[in-house]
Amino acid sequence: MADHQVRAMTWNLWWRFGPRWRDRQPGILETLRRADPDVVALQEVWADGETSQADELAATLGRHARFAGPSYPLPPRQPADPDHVGVDLGIAVLSRWPILDAEITVLPARHRDWDPVSLLVRVDHPAGPLPIVASCLDYGVAYTDDRIAQGRQLADLATDPRFDGPCPVLLMGDLNAAADSPTLRSVGDVLTDAWVAGGGEPEAVTLPSNHPSAPLEAGPQLVDQRIDHIFFRPGHEDQEVIVEGVRIAGDPVAGTYPSDHRAVIADLRWRNRTLT
Numbered sequence: 001m002a003d004h005q006v007r008a009m010t011w012n013l014w015w016r017f018g019p020r021w022r023d024r025q026p027g028i029l030e031t032l033r034r035a036d037p038d039v040v041a042l043q044e045v046w047a048d049g050e051t052s053q054a055d056e057l058a059a060t061l062g063r064h065a066r067f068a069g070p071s072y073p074l075p076p077r078q079p080a081d082p083d084h085v086g087v088d089l090g091i092a093v094l095s096r097w098p099i100l101d102a103e104i105t106v107l108p109a110r111h112r113d114w115d116p117v118s119l120l121v122r123v124d125h126p127a128g129p130l131p132i133v134a135s136c137l138d139y140g141v142a143y144t145d146d147r148i149a150q151g152r153q154l155a156d157l158a159t160d161p162r163f164d165g166p167c168p169v170l171l172m173g174d175l176n177a178a179a180d181s182p183t184l185r186s187v188g189d190v191l192t193d194a195w196v197a198g199g200g201e202p203e204a205v206t207l208p209s210n211h212p213s214a215p216l217e218a219g220p221q222l223v224d225q226r227i228d229h230i231f232f233r234p235g236h237e238d239q240e241v242i243v244e245g246v247r248i249a250g251d252p253v254a255g256t257y258p259s260d261h262r263a264v265i266a267d268l269r270w271r272n273r274t275l276t
Helices: 021-035 053-061 141-158 182-190
Strands: 004-012 039-047 064-068 088-095 099-106 117-125 128-136 169-174 228-233 239-249 263-272
Touching: 004 021, 004 128, 004 169, 004 228, 021 053, 021 239, 021 263, 039 053, 039 128, 039 169, 053 064, 053 088, 064 099, 064 117, 088 099, 088 117, 088 128, 117 141, 128 141, 141 169, 141 182, 182 228, 228 239, 228 263
Parallel strands: 004 039, 128 169
Antiparallel strands: 004 263, 039 088, 064 088, 099 117, 117 128, 169 228, 239 263
């Protein structure tokens, strides 16, 4: 039986924050074109009453999209910029293949007065349904109790037996924590970090301080850390999942950074073990 493959990507698109957000949109599109992922988890995605950034990207790239919100952070409550008025912020999944179904799950957030969500989808991969858990976790270091609780919930979602099947389960997103942090300890206990499995550089960074608009106020737990992640588990006990390569994307396009975050890309291949 032939092996099956997927190129997965996760990227925080920086909503409409920063200077000249419209100027960043061609670079986002070009970065996605160059990476050519099969499935993408997106964070800080904008949506208005008519469309969403994910739907626009999907229409241009020939992909399928699903958007969910709200997510971290909230848009300005009293926006001064007309481009921010009435615009929501959420997460999304883009897929080369049709999206079979989707589910929205509320994250535990005792310290917030709103309900951030995770998005669970199954896409119609040629090997069968491919489950994806897409999320963005709380960035507030003062609220690490919520951050740890959210990490536990993601671990529970990704290991739910109803997602057992012919494809690996992917957990992707801006998780606002280093892989070895207390926030992601529960995730690391039950899932594999694709970056490590694929031989990625240990010092890789996805929220760099050298970005012109780097959120330095976020502090050393987030800045100059790898806080955007792809984790996975096999779909069943006899499935072997191999990470053939990983890389970072999101360099400036025509002199403009597409986002303040870098994207993470992982190429996964899997097969059924031959038992004797």
